[in-house]
Amino acid sequence: xxxxxxxxxxxxxxxxxxxxxxxxxxxxxxPSTPSAVVDCAVYRDGARVDTGRSLSPHxxxxxxxxxxxxxxxxxxxxxxxxxxxxxxxxxxxxxxVEDAVQAHQxxxxxxxxDTLFTVFKTIHYVEHDQxxxxxxxxxxxxxxCFTGQDFFITVRHGGQGSLRxxxxxxxDDPELLAKGPSAVLHAIADHVVDxxxxxxxxxxxxxxxxxxxxxxxxxxxxxxxGVDSARIYQLxxxxxEFKRAVSPLLRPMQLLSERxxxxxxxxxQKYFRDVADHLVRVQEQVVGFDELLNSILQANxxxxxxxxxxxxRKITSWAAIIAVPTMVCGVYGMNFKYMPELHAKYGYPVIxxxxxxxxxxxxxxxxRNGWL
Numbered sequence: 001x002x003x004x005x006x007x008x009x010x011x012x013x014x015x016x017x018x019x020x021x022x023x024x025x026x027x028x029x030x031p032s033t034p035s036a037v038v039d040c041a042v043y044r045d046g047a048r049v050d051t052g053r054s055l056s057p058h059x060x061x062x063x064x065x066x067x068x069x070x071x072x073x074x075x076x077x078x079x080x081x082x083x084x085x086x087x088x089x090x091x092x093x094x095x096x097v098e099d100a101v102q103a104h105q106x107x108x109x110x111x112x113x114d115t116l117f118t119v120f121k122t123i124h125y126v127e128h129d130q131x132x133x134x135x136x137x138x139x140x141x142x143x144x145c146f147t148g149q150d151f152f153i154t155v156r157h158g159g160q161g162s163l164r165x166x167x168x169x170x171x172d173d174p175e176l177l178a179k180g181p182s183a184v185l186h187a188i189a190d191h192v193v194d195x196x197x198x199x200x201x202x203x204x205x206x207x208x209x210x211x212x213x214x215x216x217x218x219x220x221x222x223x224x225x226g227v228d229s230a231r232i233y234q235l236x237x238x239x240x241e242f243k244r245a246v247s248p249l250l251r252p253m254q255l256l257s258e259r260x261x262x263x264x265x266x267x268x269q270k271y272f273r274d275v276a277d278h279l280v281r282v283q284e285q286v287v288g289f290d291e292l293l294n295s296i297l298q299a300n301x302x303x304x305x306x307x308x309x310x311x312x313r314k315i316t317s318w319a320a321i322i323a324v325p326t327m328v329c330g331v332y333g334m335n336f337k338y339m340p341e342l343h344a345k346y347g348y349p350v351i352x353x354x355x356x357x358x359x360x361x362x363x364x365x366x367x368r369n370g371w372l
Contacts, residue, residue: 036078037086039167044069046174057086061151070150070181074167077103077157090151093117100144103157107245109252116147116263118185118252120192121245124160125202131231137206137238138199140245143192145185147263152181154188166191182264189253189275196246196282200289203242206235207289207296214300229300236293243286246279253279317366324358 042049042060044067055063060071073086080101087097093112099105099119110117122141131137141158154163166187170176176183210232256264257272264272328351332339344350366372 036075036082037073038076039074039164040071042069042071043177046176046178048171058089061089064150068150070148070152072152072167072181072184073154074163075153075155078155083155086153090146090148090153091115092146092153096146100146100155103142103144105142105144107249107252109255111261114149114263116145116185116261118145118147118189119143120145120188120249122158122160122192123196123199123242123245125199131206131209131235135231135234137203137235138242140241143188145188147181147185149263150181152184163188163191179265179268182268185256185264186268186271186275189256189272190278193249193253193275193278193282196242197278199242200282200285203235203239203289204285207292210235211292211296214296214303229297229304232293232297232300236290236297239286239289239293243283243290246283246286250276250279250283313371317363317371320366321359321362324362325355328355 037057040055040057040060042051042055042063049063049069051063057071057073060073063069064071075083075086078086078101083097083101086092087094091113092115096110096112096115096117099117105119107121108117108119120143122143124139124141126136126139128135128137139158139160141156141160143163144155144157146153146155156163170184170187176187214232253272253276257269257276260266260269332351363372
């Protein structure tokens with residue numbers, strides 16, 4: 001379709017970075033606007049309206065209601081006081097406002113009157129030279145989106161998940177932005193899910209590294225067993241956090257792609273199917289990670305048990321060998337005057353030879369049976 005033929009290129013960079021952008025949308029803002037507002041812009045016919053100065057949310061909405069278009073406001077960790085004025089201006093539902101301010105929400109999609117409230121969990125991969133028992137593998141953040149007929153509000157929590165680069169890419173595609181707030185919602189959903197794919201690839205490398213170490217041919221038991229188990233468990237916890245971000249988002253993406261909604265442009269809705277498909281793939285990967293780590297952890301514990309059993313068998317074998325001379329010495333160490341071979345000329349070498357032969361026989365038998 002010519003109107004949105006470049007949709008994928010517009011919302012997806014050629015390479016999705018694992019790390020988020022360092023900054024937020026645009027740090028230039030009017031001093032009179034709330035400190036949480038990092039960008040506020042009006043878009044009309046797919047282009048950003050140049051007013052020559054930063055707009056407050058009230059001014060932007062008044063401009064939209066007078067001349068048309070939609071306003072996109074970006075906020076970062078607003079307080080209740082900072083968000084209350086914007087919530088009143090756009091008629092946002094108190095429950096959605098409470099969720100947006102407090103954060104720590106599960107991914108979800110809710111409809112309040114003429115507004116869609118969507119929660120996304122952003123995932124950031126934490127680079128590390130070596131995976132340890134205390135390594136942080138993933139960091140999570142949140143992006144809450146309020147989608148209305150003529151406005152789009154994003155509330156971001158956490159140091160990662162900046163949407164600045166995404167906003168700039170959308171502004172470079174006026175044909176897409178002309179579709180309104182639903183195009184921005186799709187772009188954010190696609191951006192978040194593409195981030196999941198990048199993180200999943202990085203986590204796969206960590207799991208491969210641990211798996212190789214656990215199943216390496218020359219690996220033996222010892223002090224490293226405890227370290228390996230702790231590393232595997234830590235990685236499993238990080239994968240579980242990843243899973244909590246991905247799995248709950250499946251249902252909202254399916255609803256956006258399948259159920260007709262007045263606030264979602266029909267031409268945009270079909271592209272949510274692509275996002276849902278990618279999300280399903282990531283969810284399957286994460287579930288596979290969890291199951292694989294379970295298997296690796298069980299194999300590691302089994303290897304530790306086998307190594308301990310081998311150590312105990314070796315100790316037992318040497319104890320059995322040492323028991324022979326101990327017994328002989330114990331017998332001939334008794335203080336009896338009349339004992340066999342006690343005064344024989346060759347008694348000592350004979351007894352020692354017999355003892356050595358018995359010990360060698362026991363050693364050979366244990367060696368043949370794999371105990372030594």
